Amino acid sequence: xxIDLIRPTTDLFDSWAEAVAEFGDGHVDGSGLSAPVTPxxxxxxxxxxxxxxxxxxxxxxxxGLVHEDLFWIVEEGEVIGFLSFRHELNDWLREAGGHxxxxxxxxxxxxxxxxxxxxxxxxxxxxxxxxxxxxxxDVDNVASARTIEKAGGVLQDVSDQSxxxxxxxxxxxxxx
Numbered sequence: 173x174x175i176d177l178i179r180p181t182t183d184l185f186d187s188w189a190e191a192v193a194e195f196g197d198g199h200v201d202g203s204g205l206s207a208p209v210t211p212x213x214x215x216x217x218x219x220x221x222x223x224x225x226x227x228x229x230x231x232x233x234x235x236g237l238v239h240e241d242l243f244w245i246v247e248e249g250e251v252i253g254f255l256s257f258r259h260e261l262n263d264w265l266r267e268a269g270g271h272x273x274x275x276x277x278x279x280x281x282x283x284x285x286x287x288x289x290x291x292x293x294x295x296x297x298x299x300x301x302x303x304x305x306x307x308x309x310d311v312d313n314v315a316s317a318r319t320i321e322k323a324g325g326v327l328q329d330v331s332d333q334s335x336x337x338x339x340x341x342x343x344x345x346x347x348x
Contacts, residue, residue, distance in 0.1 A: 175247045176247075176293070177243035177245060182245070182248065187251040190211075195209075195277065201274060226239055227242070229237065237257070238261070239259040240259060244335075253274060255273070255274040259270055259300060267331070267333060268341060270306040270308045272307050274289055274293065286315070294346065303347070306345055308341045308344070309341065309342050310340070310342075326346070328343045328344060
């Protein structure tokens with residue numbers, strides 16, 4: 173298995189649309205999209221524009237947002253998931269979101285893709301000069317907790333983030 177993190181592109185529209193559709197109407201961690209998502213060309217073009225803007229460290233972003241790199245997790249031309257690497261933490265991310273968010277489509281889970289993508293995300297964090305990164309996952313998401321722990325995640329706490337639109341979250345730090 174060889175995966176890559178690539179920037180959103182119209183070249184993989186069909187595969188992206190299939191991946192987004194597989195998640196249904198819910199939020200897709202790391203995708204840069206807000207639920208509900210319509211996997212059409214207009215949505216993808218807006219996502220590409222957002223990805224370019226948010227990756228540009230010199231760009232001024234709307235209040236409450238931070239610079240981030242939006243990636244697609246791709247294997248042999250198939251979009252199998254999404255990863256967002258946030259360059260810094262704001263108050264919301266410090267409590268509920270973390271530096272890295274990711275999701276793998278259901279049909280491609282339990283194949284090591286999340287671990288491989290997280291490793292690439294950690295490489296990006298190292299390249300940005302970060303000394304450690306924060307990751308969060310739902311308290312009942314055992315697979316994500318294992319993935320984070322396997323990558324060196326040390327549990328900081330379990331925290332109720334319902335006031336931020338989340339539930340009970342496990343918060344981990346990974347030293348780089």
